[in-house]
Amino acid sequence: MEAEFSTSVEYGLKVSKRIYYGKESASSSAPAVIPTMTRSSEAEGYLPTAPTVYAVIPEPAVVDNPDVPSYQPYVHGLCEPPALIPLHMHGLAMEIESYLDTAFVVVSGTWRVHCVMAGRRCDCRIAVPMGEQGSLLGVEVDVSGRSYRTQLITMEDTIDMEKVVKAEGRFLKCQIYTLKVPQVDGGSTLSIQISWSQKLSYHDGKFCLNVPFSFPAYVNPIGKKISKREKIFLKVNSGTGREIIYKSTSHPLKELTRQAGKGSFLYEAEVPAWSNADFTFSYTVNSVDFFGGVLLQSPFLRDFDQREMFCFYVFPGNIQSRKVFRKEVVFLIDISGSMRGDPLENAKIALVVSLSKLNPEDTFNIIAFNGEVLLFSPSMKLATKEAISDATEWVGANFIANGSTNILLPLNQAMKLLAKATDSIPLIFLITDGSVEDEKEICNIMKGYLGSGESICPRICTFGIGSYCNHYFLQMIAHIGRGHYHAAYDADTIDFQIQRLFASASSIILADIKMDTLEHLDSLELFPTHIPDLSSGSPLIVSGRYDGNFPDSVKISGTLADMSNFTIDFEVQRAKDVPLDRQVLARRHIDILTASAWLLGTKELEVKVAKMSIQTGVPCEYTRMILAQTNKGEKAPEPILIQQVYNKLKLEERKLELEGQKIIFLGKLGLGFGNLTATAKNIPVGAEVAKPSDPADLLLKAASNCCSGLLDRCCCMCFIQTCSYLNNQCAIVFTQLCTALACFECLNCCYELCSCL
The missing domain is CATH 2.60.40 (Immunoglobulin-like)
Structure with missing residues (x-):
């Protein structure tokens, strides 16, 4: 999904080359030259690194300056998937309020549809990258006399909606959410306010805040007279009443107020280009x-x-x-078939680094598991250099992704290894990317182990990889075991996140x-x-x-x-x-109650979580987000009123309301409760099932891509026009030819061939 999005943005930037900005564009800060992506950078190259708005362009012919038409030759063909042109940003402000370990971010900005000719319309897609453990709280949009505002409603009221309309919101990655604003006029300005919550990280005694705030050059408006003023307001309240010592910041903040345990700061400046660095801030409590x-x-x-x-x-x-407890650590690493490739390789790296950070008096063991278990040693081993070296070699030889997933077997084995702990903290680190059928049974068995009182109870730390594992099961196991839970949804973050989890959980004081x-x-x-x-x-x-x-x-x-x-x-x-x-406290309470509702299977708890979600605006598994539209002069409906309306609407009425664009169904923002089917089939993390392409669609896509890359070559457009007059047999020959070239990754050759006809 990330690769498709990046490719669509790349197409969009190529299509936008046909826009003429007038004489002043030659001396203005024009968008940066578009780099050529390699395979390794393909998925990441054009993913948003700050709140960004895109024009969704299925027809390249509508791309033009709404103020200064260039009257370029008509472009035939469609972009499938549609090209995404990043809109120029004309205003930017961010407000951040930080309390304890949670920050609330509100970004306000204005974006202009600079790339669609006057009199034509396009959908606009909003992308919201959020910081660590981010949770989208709301989006408000004003454009052309219309207003849109997100609301949460209960899951029961969306069951019928899901049957009649496709959700228009989705995650590109775990921390990047996108949603669509329909049919915006060329030349219009969108005023958008986006809010989310995220966590502050803590290391070396410092609280650290990192907010996505790096805008690429191509969102800078073209023209010397266009003002670019950015503003950041930060309010910090540690909740402690103790003196705060500010350590570092990425932007030049001016201190406005200072009191015991709190303070406020402001950055405001006229800038030649929008911020190209994430906003960071750190402090310690004295x-x-x-x-x-x-x-x-x-x-x-x-x-x-x-x-x-x-x-x-x-x-x-x-x-x-401060002295830390001596540790007895057992690592449980999933080596089932779905861990093949980057997930297992990154987990191996994190494991080896974690082993190297053990103290000589600590003991450890490693259990690799799929349908069976494989032990590094029949008993716990002292963390000597020799033992760690042997373990590293063992990991390299035995960590081969294959087979199914059984989590209870290695947990039982780890409990036996740690049964005699007395003057140390026994730790279990469970790392998996899968979901299993006996998860509730595992939770109940662990409760029995930890409630026996025979010895010091092992702390269980869990780490989930990807979206196929049941993250609420892993959270519940961690709660039962008085440990920590963490997750990585992208393979490239697994190493760092596992090391951070281990560093935090293994330094008990x-x-x-x-x-x-x-x-x-x-x-x-x-x-x-x-x-x-x-x-x-x-x-x-x-x-x-x-x-x-x-x-x-x-x-x-x-x-x-x-x-x-x-x-x-x-x-x-x-x-x-x-x-x-x-x-x-809402996100913390909702996650724990959701895990409890999953384990106990009680409707009462689900209703309670849904009420809490709607009341606080924090999404959960039992609510869904919608984008409600109001016209100019109308009062925006309250969340409770929206709920009442949905309770009264019939299915057909809902369908008409949705088709009239009054309410846009964004769908869920939760993690879900695992995917047993994907786990059983050993589908790798992030894998998407590729749909077979129709040869005619492939030719059409190739033609439109060619048009977007070689816009001024009329011969390409003539070729497309010629294709429209070909008989069926000839058209089949052309589609088979382009399909064959695509199969051999020679699509670029096809583009050049088309341009020369």
């Missing part, structure tokens, strides 16, 4: 030891859950000499954490259910809902790496300027 607190907040008036909220956080501080106050509350719902350990590589945040009286301070207890007891008192305060009630 402390050399553990610190934390408890934030309380009452529910807002229309909250369906009227229980009080709390958020308990512990940060490891900046101390580097405080274990078996308890909060004494929780036992005295009238009722309690905790997210996650079991309090995880604190590691030097990540802060600990636990939240929940409760009834009862929270005291003014709470006592936190735990076990340090030297097996001594540790206690600390944390202050309890009201969260006056941290919006816990809406979105700071």
Whole structure:
């Protein structure tokens, strides 16, 4: 899918060469020269690196300057798939609010349909790249007297919609979502506001924010008199009340305010070209030891859950000499047939690097699994240089992708290996790209293991690769095992993400954490259910809902790496300027409740998650996103009203409403619950089933591609016109010829042949 998108953008940039901008274009900042893509860069070459809007061009003939028509020769043929021309951006502003470990980003901009002649229309596709663990919260569009606004509705109300209309929203990659605005006039200006949430990463004691904000040269408008002013407003609230030390930023921010634990910044400038670098910002909270607190907040008036909220956080501080627990680590690596190629190779690299970071007193083992298990050693091995070297050789010789997937077998084997752990933290790292039928049984078996109390319970960390595995199963296993869950949806990020997961989960400095106050509350719902350990590589945040009286301070207890007891008192305060009630905790709560709903199979939990999703605007598995249209002068419908309307509409009425472009169905933004069929067939991560091309369609595509690359060559267009007069037998010969050339990857030769006829 990424490769098709990049190719469509490449076609679009070639088609846009026919646009004439007038005399001033010669001395203006014209778009950069289009590079030639190689096979390795094909999928990535033209993927958006910041919010971008594209004109969808199925007919190259409509491409022209709406202000200065060039009257170029008519272009015959169609682009299949349609070409995508990046629109010129005329305004840009971004607002970021950061609370605890979550940032909320709002990007506002204006884009002009500069590439479609006056009097003609095209669809426009909006692409939204989001940062780490990004979640799309909303899109608002104003264009030509029409307004569009995204809303969430329950899954039940979209069942019939899915039968009558194809969803117009989709993910290119996990963090790039695209949606369509229909039929925009050439020369129109789209005013768009996009909002999403994302996580701040934490390493070396720093919170780091990275927002996609790198705009390619070809979105810069052409013309010396066009103003380009970009603005970034940043508000930081660590939630701690402690002094913040700002470390680095990618753009020259001016400090506006500074208070204990928070501050605000502004960057605003007239620029010759839009930002070509992602926005980054990092800070630390001044402390050399553990610190934390408890934030309380009452529910807002229309909250369906009227229980009080709390958020308990512990940060490891900046101390580097804090002793970490000795580790006993078992790596479970999926080597089924679907892991063939980059996924398994990158997992091998990450495994070898992780082994090299073990301390000499740590022990380890490796279990490769598909339908069976293959052990590196019958018992745990000390992490000596010799043992790590032997393990590296063993991995190289035995990690061969083949066979089916069985996850329970290696988990049981790992539990047996770690059964006698006493003065260390036993860790299991499960890495898989597949989904299996007995996932709920596995969860229940792990609950039995970890609730036996016979020894120190192993921490289970899970890592999902691609979209075929059940990420909610992996999250649930991690919650049960008081471990960490992470994922990589693209093969090229597997190595980095696995190493980061291992670095965070293997540096535990405080274990078996308890909060004494929780036992005295009238009722309690905790997210996650079991309090995880604190590691030097990540802060600990636990939240929940409760009834009862929270005291003014709470006592936190735990076990340090030297097996001594540790206690600390944390202050309890009201969260006056941290919006816990809406979105700071929403993504965390929704994911955990969704995993629980999947495991328990209860409709009540699904309804609860859907209500929470609609209330907070955070998508989930039980809601779907739509784009609702209103005309100029009309009031945009409220989310609750939209829900009521859908409850009353019949199938045929929905169909008419959709065909009238009043409501556009964007579909789901969730991960899904795995793909058993794809796992059973060992379909590789990201593989797409190629549809057989009709020879006539292939010829038409080749002709239109040729037109977009060789626009001024009338002979190509004459060739297409000539083809329209050929008899059936001759047309068949031409299509067979071009198909044969395409099969031998000689399509470029076909283009040149056409241009010379």
